[in-house]
Amino acid sequence: MTGFPELCATTMDRDLASFFARVTPDDVRRAMARSMPSADDFLTLLSPAAQGLLEEMAQRAHELTVRHFGRTMQIFTPLYLSNHCTNRCVYCGFNAGTGVARKRLTMDEVRAEGETIAASGQRQLLILTGDAPALAGVDYLERCTKILRGMFPSVTMEVFAMTEAEYARLAAAGIDGLTMFQETYDPVLYERLHPAGPKRDYAFRLGAPERGCRAGMRVVNVGALLGLSPDWRREAFLTGLHADYLQRHYPNTDVAISLPRMRPHAGHFQPATAVTDANLVQILLAQRIFLPFAGITISTREAPAFRDNIVPLGVTRMSAGVSTAVGGHASDDNADTVQFEISDHRGLAEFSTMLRSRGYQPVYKDWEPNAHVAGNRP
Ligand code: SF4
Helix, strand or coil: CCCHHHHHHHHHHCCHHHHHHHCCHHHHHHHHHCCCCCHHHHHHHCCHHHHHHHHHHHHHHHHHHHHHHCCEEEEEEEEEEECCCCCCCCCCCCCCCCCCCCCECCHHHHHHHHHHHHHCCCCEEEEEECCCHHHHCHHHHHHHHHHHCCCCCEEEEECCCCCHHHHHHHHHHCEEEEEEEEECCCHHHHHHHCCCCHHHCHHHHHCHHHHHHHCCCCEEEEEECECCCCCHHHHHHHHHHHHHHHHHHCCCCEEEEECCECCCCCCCCCCCCCCCHHHHHHHHHHHHHHCCCCEEEECCCCCHHHHHHHHHHCCCEEECCCCCCCCCCCCCCCHHHCCCCCCCCCCHHHHHHHHHHCCCEEECCCCCCCCCCCCCCC
């Protein structure tokens, strides 16, 4: 059986320019009309030829999204637990070489942060750390989770890549989902962007979402950091193929995609390419048509007007009420621990009002965890 790493390697070698040169507008229309688009149909939807047909693709994406998800939007918010990091990712403000202030929340601070977020009405939490297992590793995450699960029905995580046993341990503690961005699927570029630290291991990171599925995570979310690679079409294609692979092999897992674009941060890294709003919309539409059942997340990295306009186009999950500072919800003292600047500063109530004005229902909670999970409410 071909695993995703082999599929990824083959796709990295594929000559996409020759494929795109042959795509016509009729091919794009045929691809978007299929009930089960193939990988080549998906690539057709990502082609330059499809750029002139975004309006038709938007109608198709909207129709598929309403059919499978209704007019709903899941809302979550991140909680930054620690920004200690041993990696040197050249594009990140938490990189071990930057002078950013370092902080790891104590258990009392985790509780205070959780209580502040819960009081705002949020019920779905995403916890984040840098990659420093000696300071904020599996033990630390387990302790934080046990506190937070008393306040939030859903706690997912965006942290360092782990073994399957470590994912299983955190799933048992109450973590129900995992976000793991490959950053770039290009192994050569990946090596350049990750000059030191454990994250340098491309293969270990590439296998992390699958290990999460095996370990019983309810939701597994993949993505590439758009802008890192000049070849955003190949990155978007591989992200979709990754999600498709996981959906087909792990039907009990809810597989989702995120579309993060590069944001300014502490440091001087310039994105390899500007992924424009139109490019991002094309990626969103192509991925929605190829994967009609996949959740798609857009964060507060994006500007309010842009987020508002893409609500009907296939997005199913958005963050709101966000602070990217460690402990930034309960305290104002941590502004110097910010990972990157966000664009949409709206709180939960304001964001929900916008959704309702567009005929969409904000969803704060749509599932009930198993009773055996540690930290669950009686
Ligand atoms: S992207 Fe993550 S692993 Fe890399 S430097 Fe930033 S916090 Fe550390």
